[in-house]
Amino acid sequence: MKKQDGNNVGSVTHHASRFTHRASRITGSDIAVKIENMRRTFGAFVAVDNISLEIKKGEIFGFLGPNGAGKSTTIRMLCGLLMPSGGSGTVGGLDIAKNPEGIKRIVGYMSQRFSLYDDLTVEENINFFSGVYNVPKEKKLERKEWVLDMAGIADRRGSLTRDLAGGFKQRLALGCAILHEPPILFLDEPTSGVDPVSRRNFWHLIDDMSQAGRTVFVTTHYMDEADYCDRLALIYRGRIIAEGTPSELRHEYMKRDVLELEVDRVVEAMDVLSKSGIDAAIFGSTLHITVESESTGRQQITAALEASGIKVKGCEKIVPSLEDVFVTLIEVS
Amino acid sequence: MRLIRIKAVTKKEIIQIRRDPLSLAMAFLLPALLIFIYGYAVTFDVDKITTVIYDMDKSSVSRELIDQVSQSGYFAIVAYLDQHEEIDAYLDKGNAQVAIAIPVDFSKRVRTGRDARIEVIIDGSNSNTATIAQGYINAIAETFPQRILGSGSRITPLIDSRNRVWYNTELKSRNFIIPGLIAVIMAVIIALLTSMTVAREWDRGTMEQLISTPVKPVELVIGKLIPYFIIGFVDTVLSILISVNLFGVPLRGSFTLLLALSSIFLFGGLSLGILISIVARNQTVASQMAMLSSLLPAFLLSGFLFSISNMPGPLQIITYLIPARYFVTILKGIFLKGISIQFLLWEAVLLTIYGIAVFLLAVKKLRKRID
Structure with a gap:
C-alpha cells in the first residue's frame, strides 16, 4: 500500500511503495524518545536551539536538514555522548542527563563517520562489539551469523574492513550497532556517501528493523529519503521548523x-524570472516555482517569459516535493 | 566490571598491535636496540687517551717514563714531537688530549734525587677525561723515582691506604650505568606505547562508536593495559638478559624479585601513558607528552647518572615524585648488591601507590563523552 500522498510525488514514491503504513499499529502511549526544550551550545554558537520531540515506539523517525543544522548534535545528546546545555529528555524512559550509561545499554548508535x-x-569487528555489548555466550554465534547475513558479507568475513566497499561497510556498521538487539536505534546519516542502490537497500534494512518493533531515529540530508519515514522533523539552524x-x-x-x-x-x-521578482529552482530539466495561487502565477510567468522570447512548453501544478x-x-523562517 | 568486555578490548588491541609493524618494532626492537647502543656509548671509563710526547732529554730515563705511560694502558701515544710549538697544533685540532714535555735535564735531576719536572698539558674541554688523565699521570709520576732508583728511595707514603671497592669491584662504569639505563629505557618505551592507544581511537573516529557502547572506563583501561603489560614484561626480561649476557653486568640478586618489582613499575608507567593518551586525545600531542614526561625525569632525576644527594635541596624533593627513581634503586640494588626485598620495601610500596593513583586518575579522566 502506498503512503497516503493522494497524488503523484515523482520517483520517490516508487521506492516508498513497498513500505506499508504502520501508523495504525502504533498506540499513542508508547513513547520511545521524548525531549523538551533541548538546547546545546558550543561557546557562543547555538547548535541545537530549544527543540522538543516525541517519537513513538516502532516508528521510523526522520530528522532532516542540511549539513550543520544540528542533526548530529541532537543524536549525540540522545545517545548519551553529549550533555545537553538545557532542557530535558528521556530515551526508553531513561533520563538523558542522569542516566546516559543506562541509555547506552538499550540503544544502538551508528555515527556519521564510519567508525568500526x-x-x-569483518568477523573480528563483530566479535569485538559483541564482547563490549556483553552479548551472552550462547547467542554470540547466532548474532554474528545474523549480522553477516544481513549485511550480505558472509563470504567476506575474513576480509579487512578497510577493503570493503562503502555499502557493505555501512551495513556492517549497522550490524555491529544492533548486535545486542537494542529496542531503539540512532542512525546518523547512515546513507551519506553511499551509491544509490546501496542506499535503497539500506532503507529496506531500516524498514525491517522497524517491522521487528524497533524504533529508528535516522538523520539524513537527502530529501528524497524522507518518504521512507513514518514521521519527519525538519531542522534548520538548530530549530525544528x-x-x-x-x-x-x-x-x-x-x-x-x-x-x-x-x-x-x-x-x-x-x-528572466528572477529579474521580474519570481524565484525559481531548477529540478532536472524543469523549473519549480512557488506561487500564491495557481492561476495568477501562471499568467505572470508566461507573460514574463514570452516577453523575453522564451517559449513555455508546459506549466503544471504539482504536489510539492519535500525539497520544495x-x-x-527556510524562506519563511 | 565485566570480564567479557575486558577480554574483548584486550583481544582487539592485540590484533591491532599484531597488524601494525611499526608499533610491533617499537615494542620489541627499540628497547633492545637502545640498551645495546647506550650500553656501548655511555661509559665513563677513560682509556686510550690520545697523547703526544715532546722528549728533549732523550735519555734512557726519559724513555723509561714514556714506556710507563704507554704501558699503563690509559694512554695511546700518537706522535713524538721535535718542537714545543707542535703541541699547540695537536691539542687545538683535538688530535691529542694530553701532551707530555720532558725537559733536557730530566734524567740528571731524577738520578741526583732533585726535583724533576715534566710538563703535562691536558685538554680540559672534557673535564671528566681531563681529571682522570691527570690522576693517572700523577700516579705514574709519584712512583716513578722509586722504580728508577730502586727500594732505597726516600719517598715513602705516610699513610698506606688499602682500598677495597664493594659491589662493583672493578669500578666499571658500565656496571652501574646499565641497570639504571634499563629503568630509563623502560620508562620511555612503556609510556610511549600506551600513549597512542586512546588518542588513536579519537584520531581514527573509532572512539565515538566505542563510547556509545556500555563498556565502562575501567574495563577499557584494563583491557588496553593488559597487552602492553605483556610487551613491557617481555622487554624487561630482554633488557636484563642483554645486560647480563652481552655486557657482563653481574646479576647478584633474585631474578624473580627483579621481575616482580619491575612489574609494579610497568603498571605505573603504562597507566601514565594511558592517562596522557586520554587527556591529549591526539596522537602527536600524546607521544610528545609521553616522551617529555618519561624521558627527562627518568634521565635527570632518577639518580641513574647524577647522584641525587649532590642535587640542590628542592630538586631532591622533586625526585621523590619520579617513579624511575625507585626503579633505579631497585635495579642497582638487585643487580649489583644482590639485596633482598626487605631493603626494597619502601621503593616497592611507593611504586605501588604511584601506579594505583595514576591508574585511578586515568579511569576517572576517561569520560565517555564527546565534549
Whole structure:
C-alpha cells in the first residue's frame, strides 16, 4: 500500500511503495524518545536551539536538514555522548542527563563517520562489539551469523574492513550497532556517501528493523529519503521548523502552490524570472516555482517569459516535493 | 566490571598491535636496540687517551717514563714531537688530549734525587677525561723515582691506604650505568606505547562508536593495559638478559624479585601513558607528552647518572615524585648488591601507590563523552 500522498510525488514514491503504513499499529502511549526544550551550545554558537520531540515506539523517525543544522548534535545528546546545555529528555524512559550509561545499554548508535576498526576483519569487528555489548555466550554465534547475513558479507568475513566497499561497510556498521538487539536505534546519516542502490537497500534494512518493533531515529540530508519515514522533523539552524508525516508536511506546511515549468532554456528562464521578482529552482530539466495561487502565477510567468522570447512548453501544478517544502519553510523562517 | 568486555578490548588491541609493524618494532626492537647502543656509548671509563710526547732529554730515563705511560694502558701515544710549538697544533685540532714535555735535564735531576719536572698539558674541554688523565699521570709520576732508583728511595707514603671497592669491584662504569639505563629505557618505551592507544581511537573516529557502547572506563583501561603489560614484561626480561649476557653486568640478586618489582613499575608507567593518551586525545600531542614526561625525569632525576644527594635541596624533593627513581634503586640494588626485598620495601610500596593513583586518575579522566 502506498503512503497516503493522494497524488503523484515523482520517483520517490516508487521506492516508498513497498513500505506499508504502520501508523495504525502504533498506540499513542508508547513513547520511545521524548525531549523538551533541548538546547546545546558550543561557546557562543547555538547548535541545537530549544527543540522538543516525541517519537513513538516502532516508528521510523526522520530528522532532516542540511549539513550543520544540528542533526548530529541532537543524536549525540540522545545517545548519551553529549550533555545537553538545557532542557530535558528521556530515551526508553531513561533520563538523558542522569542516566546516559543506562541509555547506552538499550540503544544502538551508528555515527556519521564510519567508525568500526578498519584494521580488523569483518568477523573480528563483530566479535569485538559483541564482547563490549556483553552479548551472552550462547547467542554470540547466532548474532554474528545474523549480522553477516544481513549485511550480505558472509563470504567476506575474513576480509579487512578497510577493503570493503562503502555499502557493505555501512551495513556492517549497522550490524555491529544492533548486535545486542537494542529496542531503539540512532542512525546518523547512515546513507551519506553511499551509491544509490546501496542506499535503497539500506532503507529496506531500516524498514525491517522497524517491522521487528524497533524504533529508528535516522538523520539524513537527502530529501528524497524522507518518504521512507513514518514521521519527519525538519531542522534548520538548530530549530525544528516543521514536523509531521511526509504527507502532512506536503499539504499543511505548503499553503502556496508549486508550478512545474517546462521550457527550452532553463537557466536563461530562471534569470528572466528572477529579474521580474519570481524565484525559481531548477529540478532536472524543469523549473519549480512557488506561487500564491495557481492561476495568477501562471499568467505572470508566461507573460514574463514570452516577453523575453522564451517559449513555455508546459506549466503544471504539482504536489510539492519535500525539497520544495523545505525551501519554502527556510524562506519563511 | 565485566570480564567479557575486558577480554574483548584486550583481544582487539592485540590484533591491532599484531597488524601494525611499526608499533610491533617499537615494542620489541627499540628497547633492545637502545640498551645495546647506550650500553656501548655511555661509559665513563677513560682509556686510550690520545697523547703526544715532546722528549728533549732523550735519555734512557726519559724513555723509561714514556714506556710507563704507554704501558699503563690509559694512554695511546700518537706522535713524538721535535718542537714545543707542535703541541699547540695537536691539542687545538683535538688530535691529542694530553701532551707530555720532558725537559733536557730530566734524567740528571731524577738520578741526583732533585726535583724533576715534566710538563703535562691536558685538554680540559672534557673535564671528566681531563681529571682522570691527570690522576693517572700523577700516579705514574709519584712512583716513578722509586722504580728508577730502586727500594732505597726516600719517598715513602705516610699513610698506606688499602682500598677495597664493594659491589662493583672493578669500578666499571658500565656496571652501574646499565641497570639504571634499563629503568630509563623502560620508562620511555612503556609510556610511549600506551600513549597512542586512546588518542588513536579519537584520531581514527573509532572512539565515538566505542563510547556509545556500555563498556565502562575501567574495563577499557584494563583491557588496553593488559597487552602492553605483556610487551613491557617481555622487554624487561630482554633488557636484563642483554645486560647480563652481552655486557657482563653481574646479576647478584633474585631474578624473580627483579621481575616482580619491575612489574609494579610497568603498571605505573603504562597507566601514565594511558592517562596522557586520554587527556591529549591526539596522537602527536600524546607521544610528545609521553616522551617529555618519561624521558627527562627518568634521565635527570632518577639518580641513574647524577647522584641525587649532590642535587640542590628542592630538586631532591622533586625526585621523590619520579617513579624511575625507585626503579633505579631497585635495579642497582638487585643487580649489583644482590639485596633482598626487605631493603626494597619502601621503593616497592611507593611504586605501588604511584601506579594505583595514576591508574585511578586515568579511569576517572576517561569520560565517555564527546565534549
